Amino acid sequence: MADCIFRIGGEGGEGVISTGELLTLTLARSGYEIYTFRTYPAEIKGGHANYQVRASDRLLLSQGAAVDVLVAFNEEAWRMHHKDVRPGGALIYDADSFTPPATDSAVMYGFPLTSLATEKVGVKLTKNIVCLGALAGLFDIQVEKFEELLKERFARKGEAVVQKNIQALRVGFEYVKGQQKRDSIRMGPGPRQVKELVLSGNESLALGAIASGLKLYAGYPITPATDIMEFLAKELPKIGGYVVQTEDEISAIGTVLGASFAGTKAMTATSGPGFSLMIEMLGLAVMAEIPAVIVDVQRVGPSTGMPTKTEQADLYLAVYGGHGSCPRVVMALSSVEDCFYSIMRAFNIAEQFQTPVVVLSDQYLGHRKATVPKPDINKVAVINRVMPGPEALGPGYKRYRLDGKDGVSPMAIPGTAEGYYVAEGLEHTEIGYPAASNHDNHLQMTEKRYKKFHAVEAMSNDLVRQYGVEKPEIGIIGWGSSEGVIREAVQLGIEKGYSVGALHPKILYPLPLARLTEFIDGAKAIIIPELNFTGQFATLLRKRFVRDFIQLNKTIGLPFTPKEILDKVEEVAKNVRDQRPGTVAARV
């Protein structure tokens, strides 16, 4: 079994990330499943940067724990990460930069990366590529896959640049062949034959949006969501769409609503600070019944917070943000592959129910890369909004008619003759006239909007995944990007003999009550792991279930590890051993 975690650390802006990306793609093309993990400084140049790649011949659910191979380009990288290297793991360092103290635990390899690059290649900047050659030589990684990739990467810069890089790769490769191998890590050809894609969560999401029929994206640069905009700016025009970089996030959501009103599928993506700015217009989308998809790639808050670190603390804002009785739909993305399909479902819900759908991702998911099977665009059938037939058009066309199924009223698109109406932010009548003083009408219209919400609630029970023991003693309910980590912890728990299982809703508002009730009723204890301080999802559940949920909160800007979840399961197991089987779950 091959399952190896590489971590590369060095000075920010000096190629650590591109080294990691090249290693990632090479290992993916060599037939391995990939799971990367990125933490990086907020500065562009300087500061410490690192890139972690986990490669395995089996399904990967988390970033893993101990590091197998650490590459330290400088002393700071060694200082920060050497304690994470497992006993027997390999520690590779640039011997021209520093010499770490000897250790009994890890196998040390001091390679003169800088001098090999300057003397044998003649270009100091190629030390990263020299290092990749050394990794290939030391761990049997297919060097021809690296060569293939370098040719593709640098083809546009000309043959001379390609050859310099290939030369650097060989210099590293040959140097290592002259050294004695003292570790047991081997990453020869992996088992996977089917060509898979290597995508980040943000890229997967953007592709899913395109598959849904997205034609207009409006956004404002913000970490960690910017790469969605940059990806779409490149790809969307190829299929006749466009990306507008607006002057702020208010303008971004305004542009999205204008486009959607005029019949085009539109979306925006942002992070906490930008999402806060969008809240007034979220209410407009609810009131005027405009389909819209709003992605929040969460980062640490409040305020500017820690822009490059991960957190799940925008749930309250997504669910409750805004004034008035204001139903919207909130979904959460759980894996790189899920990003593709869930964003398609988000567009479908937005269109079918003429509602804004908030989609929560986070830095951990948005920026990590994984191997995923080529997405099947037919897996989720695309739904488009219902438009009025000719019989409904003409004078007195009721854009907001009250008698539609599930509260949905057919929506005319500008350009349609006799479909005139005003999309109203004021409370309005069935034909869209302002009705700011009609008390009964306000109740009827509020009920109409909540009818749509309850129709989504009825179908939300299909948007849930479940893992482990079906009726577990110890249940875990998580959300968003923690899915893989929780699933791995469940597997580990079962291997240790615990009755443990997990429920993972992909829709958080409305809640999939039927599935939750069944799961919660059957368990003796329920653990809710969340990357926020107060337990926002647990609080949401407490509104609907009378139950003593056990919170597991982590607020350091990093994702959970499987061990942290497993430790909590073991602690809880001790306490519930003597209790009676589950009572409760009286709903309120």
Place this chain on the structure above:
Amino acid sequence: MSEINVQERSPQEYKTDEHPIWCPGCGDFGVLASLYQSLAHLRIQPKDLVVVAGIGCSGRTPGFVKSYGFHVVHGRVLPVALGVKLANPNLHVIGVGGDGDGFAIGGGHIPHAARRNFDIAYLIMNNGTYGLTKGQYSPTAPKGFQAGSTPYGNIEKPLNPLAMLIAYGATFVARGYSGKPKELTDIINRAIEHKGFAFVDIISPCITFYNTYKVIPPRLVEVPKDHDVTNRVKAFELSLAEDKISLGVYYQVQEPTFEEGVAEVIKTAQASTPPRLDEIFAEFA
């Protein structure tokens, strides 16, 4: 622009059965009448017209025009209008709002709408006050203006919408007066016909909270007959005149529109790759 329609139209055709909520004597009635005249003159089909409005007295305009409309939140006319226009460049898009909506809460959008030059007409009904909240000073109210939130007099100086728009690079900048309907109709005609971002500042007095019907007319003059509308410096000079208020087109030049730029980008992108999702997937294998 949408298909040319030869059918003659009367201003009456654009009226709806929703009655304006404005105070009798409000300048906005004059603006609405001129808008009806323009739409009829240009034979715009109601199905191809979208009126986007902000919040305030003027914000109620879409309900009074037979066309599609979007009554948005305060200050966000321009972003929504941009979205509408990008979704369907064949639509005629007219943005309407007041001086508070456009220059205070929504002021941040104006420079970007101007420099993008997307093809809409943006009509500001400028009365120097917040009528719907009963008369506070607005960004165009003069120094010394006394009202609810400035009981001791306004200490801020008013901004100059014309100078601002010329500086931002708008390709059509004009000023009208609600009390001169014929001239105003002509200006709105030209604003709608202009290809690009057309801005019209319309002095539209608030009879209830800031009645300027007596003080404005003596200051009104026409833009000089020999004014060169393509001369930005001259347009700027005209906008800075302290005592006289010139009515007419200050500045008009033809520049590529945002929509044309978008079409170019799409053409470039599609030249290198066939428009298929599969081709995009292949980039990530």
